[in-house]
């Protein structure tokens with residue numbers, strides 16, 4: 001059964017998602033490395049792209065299969081999909097234009113254009129991949145989702161799934177809402193969270209921690225100017241794992257280094273004390289293809305959103321949000337979120 005999916009923001013994350021889904025569809029012998037091979041009846045290959053929106057003149061008007069390789073995108077190329085018959089349409093710009101000067105010419109559409117496209121393509125799920133800091137544009141797509149009654153996945157840090165007003169509106173319209181800000185398959189956030197969770201569980205006193213990220217994607221170029229929302233979602237994710245401890249946390253993406261391309265390198269430090277007040281220091285370095293690291297989790301989120309639609313469940317999907325996002329309405333350690341998702345899939349919990 002196909003799941004009809006639209007994308008807002010045809011950047012690097014969209015590129016990895018489209019490449020990956022199309023690869024698994026056209027090469028069924030290749031095993032997808034995801035936590036959930038099936039979500040209910042749905043496999044990764046059931047995801048079908050139906051609409052896409054951007055504001056970069058180099059992407060608007062092109063087939064989605066080509067637009068994902070248009071500059072400034074630089075996600076690693078693993079698979080070249082054939083034309084999908086999905087033309088990228090112009091969406092509302094508002095504060096969407098990424099900082100850093102990588103988008104020169106902009107084409108604008110309206111919220112009404114987005115609603116019309118979602119409705120005419122019978123889209124079921126919209127994934128919001130807008131640049132960090134584009135709060136008003138993110139809200140415009142959330143609004144379009146509500147009007148078209150399309151499930152909304154907020155893959156970026158603007159507070160939508162964590163905002164009470166949006167939560168209420170999605171409950172009233174019976175439209176599923178997932179977010180905020182994708183938590184990568186094995187990214188800096190989930191690794192950092194697990195370490196803090198483990199130290200807390202084992203009775204270690206945590207004094208302070210930092211996480212510094214460098215990368216060469218347009219996302220990093222934008223984050224050099226607008227990283228407040230990202231700092232908030234990343235810091236909340238880590239601090240919630242040891243809520244009862246008062247420790248200092250500096251968690252920020254800090255440098256755009258163009259030659260790193262799609263690589264992201266995260267450096268983490270945790271300082272604390274064990275039994276006897278004796279000091280302990282943990283240093284971690286993670287080197288990963290950033291855009292690809294987000295795609296598996298988004299395939300889970302899309303399939304969980306579809307399950308919610310099938311069951312006529314609207315509003316925040318707490319289990320799926322805790323599993324797939326840095327700043328969900330309810331924070332859970334990964335193993336608890338995993339269990340909640342299994343219960344949701346099995347129909348043992350509502351959302």
Ligand SMILES: NC(=O)c1ccc[n+]([C@@H]2O[C@H](COP(=O)([O-])OP(=O)(O)OC[C@H]3O[C@@H](n4cnc5c(N)ncnc54)[C@H](O)[C@@H]3O)[C@@H](O)[C@H]2O)c1
Nearest residue numbers: 009010011012013054091093096131132137156219290294
């Ligand atoms: N692993 C990851 O890369 C990762 C993980 C978690 C969250 N995120 C978040 O996901 C978002 C997308 O990341 P990315 O690497 O794909 O970024 P990107 O900069 O490559 O892509 C953003 C796209 O949005 C387009 N855009 C800007 N304003 C728009 C508007 N108003 N309407 C439609 N399109 C618009 C841009 O032209 C660009 O194509 C970012 O906010 C990022 O922080 C990324």
